[in-house]
Structure formats: structure tokens, C-alpha cells
Amino acid sequence: xxxxxxxxxxxxxxxxxxxxxxxxxxxxxxxxxxxxxxxxxxxxxxxxxxxxxxxxxxxxxxxxxxxxxxxxxxxxxxxxxxxxxxxxxxxxxxxxxxxxxxxxxxxxxxxxxxxxxxxxxxxxxxxxxxxxxxxxxxxxxxxxxxxxxxxxxxxxxxxxxxxxxxxxxxxxxxxxxxxxxxxxxxxxxxxxxxxxxxxxxxx
Amino acid sequence: xxxxxxxxxxxxxxxxxxxxxxxxxxxxxxxxxxxxxxxxxxxxxxxxxxxxxxxxxxxxxxxxxxxxxxxxxxxxxxxxxxxxxxxxxxxxxxxxxxxxxxxxxxxxxxxxxxxxxxxxxxxxxxxxxxxxxxxxxxxxxxxxxxxxxxxxxxxxxxxxxxxxxxxxxxxxxxxxxxxxxxxxxxxxxxxxxxxxxxxxxxx
DNA sequence: AAATTTGCCTAACAATTGTTAGTCGGATGG
DNA sequence: CCATCCGACTAACAATTGTTAGGCAAATTT
Numbered sequence: 313x314x315x316x317x318x319x320x321x322x323x324x325x326x327x328x329x330x331x332x333x334x335x336x337x338x339x340x341x342x343x344x345x346x347x348x349x350x351x352x353x354x355x356x357x358x359x360x361x362x363x364x365x366x367x368x369x370x371x372x373x374x375x376x377x378x379x380x381x382x383x384x385x386x387x388x389x390x391x392x393x394x395x396x397x398x399x400x401x402x403x404x405x406x407x408x409x410x411x412x413x414x415x416x417x418x419x420x421x422x423x424x425x426x427x428x429x430x431x432x433x434x435x436x437x438x439x440x441x442x443x444x445x446x447x448x449x450x451x452x453x454x455x456x457x458x459x460x461x462x463x464x465x466x467x468x469x470x471x472x473x474x475x476x477x478x479x480x481x482x483x484x485x486x487x488x489x490x491x492x493x494x495x496x497x498x499x500x501x502x503x504x505x506x507x508x509x510x511x512x513x514x515x
Numbered sequence: 516x517x518x519x520x521x522x523x524x525x526x527x528x529x530x531x532x533x534x535x536x537x538x539x540x541x542x543x544x545x546x547x548x549x550x551x552x553x554x555x556x557x558x559x560x561x562x563x564x565x566x567x568x569x570x571x572x573x574x575x576x577x578x579x580x581x582x583x584x585x586x587x588x589x590x591x592x593x594x595x596x597x598x599x600x601x602x603x604x605x606x607x608x609x610x611x612x613x614x615x616x617x618x619x620x621x622x623x624x625x626x627x628x629x630x631x632x633x634x635x636x637x638x639x640x641x642x643x644x645x646x647x648x649x650x651x652x653x654x655x656x657x658x659x660x661x662x663x664x665x666x667x668x669x670x671x672x673x674x675x676x677x678x679x680x681x682x683x684x685x686x687x688x689x690x691x692x693x694x695x696x697x698x699x700x701x702x703x704x705x706x707x708x709x710x711x712x713x714x715x716x717x718x
Numbered sequence: 719a720a721a722t723t724t725g726c727c728t729a730a731c732a733a734t735t736g737t738t739a740g741t742c743g744g745a746t747g748g
Numbered sequence: 749c750c751a752t753c754c755g756a757c758t759a760a761c762a763a764t765t766g767t768t769a770g771g772c773a774a775a776t777t778t
Contacts, residue, residue: 471678502705
């Protein structure tokens with residue numbers, strides 16, 4: 313093929329779109345913007361994708377599946393509640409930092425999904441939240457966690473890990489593992505200093 | 516004045532816009548949408564406001580000023596670090612729940628501010644974050660807080676309180692004070708159960 | 719070698735966008 | 749009572765939007 317053939321892949325389109333969606337938002341990013349980022353014309357995009365909504369759909373559900381898969385894995389393998397929660401947080405942080413563009417879209421732009429997809433998406437999101445809650449639940453039953461408001465604790469934890477997306481930079485000093493560790497430590501121990509006088513106090 | 520005179524105020528426009536901006540986002544809400552919500556024509560809006568950007572500007576900076584004012588007040592009055600942090604969290608929660616529409620716009624839509632305003636806005640946001648960090652800093656110096664990564668702890672706290680905006684409903688069961696209390700408790704104590712055998716342990 | 723498919727292009731469309739111009743009746747102030 | 753102003757209106761604009769039609773050359777298949 314000639315000089316005009318660039319053999320753009322669907323994944324390239326999705327990646328370029330995700331980058332733009334993160335920068336300017338879904339509705340403010342035009343098909344021409346996406347095309348320009350790939351050095352092609354807007355019409356050419358339609359040889360690879362159905363329409364603009366499909367791009368958002370792919371990004372949101374691709375990310376949703378990654379999260380679902382991770383929490384399922386954790387719930388299958390690890391036993392202890394604290395360990396489970398730490399692994400769940402770690403995986404969450406890894407997925408977010410792995411692709412900040414797509415996870416930004418997943419976190420911010422899902423509201424622009426067409427109504428039909430929107431319902432499916434929110435269902436997946438709720439399921440993920442429920443799985444997370446179950447871990448905290450287990451911890452309370454096993455008497456290793458305080459009997460806090462489960463739903464509330466989970467919302468706090470998830471908001472903390474999701475917020476990473478706002479400040480994380482791949483070239484930064486902090487590795488995903490360190491971030492996950494600090495969040496986990498904070499979630500477990502809190503801010504207040506433990507004034508321990510008993511040598512038998514643990515942990 | 517005749518039947519066509521509805522005497523719409525600037526505040527009414529801003530409130531209607533905030534509601535729409537929360538629902539559909541800034542760029543997906545048209546001037547005609549805003550006008551329709553007020554039962555007037557799009558052109559009529561321009562007798563009260565300069566342009567669409569001004570509406571976003573008003574919402575974002577109005578909210579920013581409320582937050583700045585609250586943290587300044589806390590830093591002026593309260594002495595103890597834990598008390599300071601609790602009050603700061605309480606005020607933050609109150610401001611967010613007081614007007615969920617505007618705070619949703621403040622939290623999500625500020626990216627659409629014109630470049631000039633955007634810089635000012637981010638400056639205010641950073642100042643607020645700094646004030647918050649100072650409280651945690653004090654707590655560590657006073658030896659009542661664990662020597663955690665300050666910046667990191669603050670990001671976790673702020674993300675938790677901001678997330679309220681996603682699920683809070685004014686008609687819900689939880690009052691702002693309760694929410695603030697639970698967040699504060701979680702922030703202070705964390706999730707892990709304190710196994711205390713010493714009766715002198717506190718708290 | 720012929721026929722088809724692939725991957726891009728140009729051109730154009732209808733709809734929607736923010737915004738401006740100009741109008742007009744009623745309220746207000748001298 | 750006259751002049752001005754206020755607060756809405758209709759009409760229109762230029763630009764931008766997502767998307768489609770149709771073409772054309774290179775690559776692939778038959």
C-alpha cells in the first residue's frame with residue numbers, strides 16, 4: 313500500500329482517544345481531534361469503529377473487567393482479611409497506574425455512556441464495591457477489624473485509591489507497590505498515635 | 516410588566532446551570548438547556564450573564580471561597596490538632612452537602628474553566644490542600660499523630676470527604692455531622708482492631 | 719491476470735452549538 | 749405625560765459536531 317496507508321489499529325484509536333478524553337473530557341474531544349492525534353482524517357476512524365460512543369464503551373468496560381478480575385482473584389486465593397484487603401488495594405492501584413489515561417476515563421467520563429451501557433456499567437461497579445465490602449465484613453467477623461460502618465469504610469478506601477489517578481505520574485518517584493502500601497497502612501492504622509504502655513500490646 | 520416577564524435572577528441561572536452541569540456535564544449542557552429549565556429563551560440569559568464560561572467561573576470560585584474561608588476559620592480558632600482536623604473535616608462535609616449541585620461542578624467540571632481562570636482556581640485548590648497539610652503537620656509535631664507521609668494522608672482524607680458528593684442525598688438518613696464524625700473516626704483510628712490488654716491504654 | 723478487499727481519502731450533510739442584533743411591551747422616573 | 753430602561757422575545761449568524769457517501773490506490777485473494 314502507498315504512502316497514505318498507516319494501518320491504524322483499533323487499540324491505537326482507543327488509546328489516543330483515552331488520552332484526549334482525559335485531557336479535555338469526552339464531549340469536548342471531537343472525532344477530528346482523535347483523528348488528528350493519529351494523523352488521519354475523521355472519516356477514516358469509521359473503518360475501525362462503529363461510532364464515538366463505542367470508544368467510550370470499550371474503555372469503560374475494559375477497565376471494569378480488569379477490576380472485576382482482580383478482586384475475584386483476591387477473593388479466591390488469599391485467606392486472612394487484612395492480607396486480602398491489602399492485596400485488593402494493591403491490585404486496584406496497579407490497574408489504575410498501569411494506564412492512567414483509560415482509568416481517568418473510567419473514573420470520570422462513564423456518565424457519558426449511552427443509557428443502555430450505563431446501566432450495565434453501574435451494575436459492574438456496584439458488584440465490585442460489594443466484593444470489597446465483603447472483605448471488610450469478613451475482617452469484622454474474624455475480629456481483626458473494628459466494627460465500623462462497612463459501606464462507609466469501603467467508600468473511603470475506594471475514594472482514596474481512585475484519587476491516585478489525579479496525581480500519579482508514571483515518571484514519579486513512587487512505585488505502585490509503595491503507594492498501595494502507604495494507603496493500606498493508613499487504612500489499617502489511621503492517623504492517631506497509639507500510646508502504648510503495655511509491652512504485650514500488638515501490633 | 517407583562518405575562519412574559521419572569522424576573523429571573525443571576526443566582527437562579529447559576530443554580531439551574533449547576534443542576535444541569537452535575538447531571539450532564541458542562542460541555543453537554545447547552546445554553547438552551549439552561550434557559551429551558553428556567554422557562555425562558557437562550558438569548559435572554561445574556562441579559563444577566565456575560566457568557567457560558569462565566570457561569571462555570573461563578574460556581575467554581577464561589578465554592579472555592581467557601582472552602583478557603585472554612586479552613587481559615589478553623590486555623591484561627593481551634594488549638595488541638597485532632598480537634599482542628601475534625602473541625603476542618605466537618606466544615607468540608609457541611610459545605611459539600613449544603614449544595615451538592617454546585618460542589619459536584621466544583622469537583623468535576625473545573626477542568627473546563629478558561630485557561631486564565633484555571634490557573635487561579637488551581638492555586639486556590641493548592642492553598643486549601645496546604646492548609647490541610649499544616650494541620651496534620653502540627654499533629655505530628657505535637658506527637659498526637661503518627662509520623663505518616665503528610666501529603667499522602669491529606670490526599671486520602673480529602674478524597675474521602677469529596678467522594679461524599681457522589682452518594683450523598685439531602686433526604687438520606689445521614690446528617691452531615693454524622694458523616695463527618697464517621698470519616699474523622701476512620702481517619703483517626705483506621706480499620707485494624709486494637710488488641711488492648713492494658714487497662715491504662717488510651718484511647 | 720482478474721477480482722475483491724483493505725485503508726485511507728475528499729466532500730458533504732443535517733443538527734447543534736454559543737452568541738449577537740434588533741424588536742417590543744410594560745415598568746419606572748422626571 | 750413623556751422618555752428611558754428593563755426583561756424578555758424572534759431571527760439569524762458562523763462554527764463545530766458526528767456521521768455518511770463515494771472514490772481511489774495498494775494489497776490480497778482467487
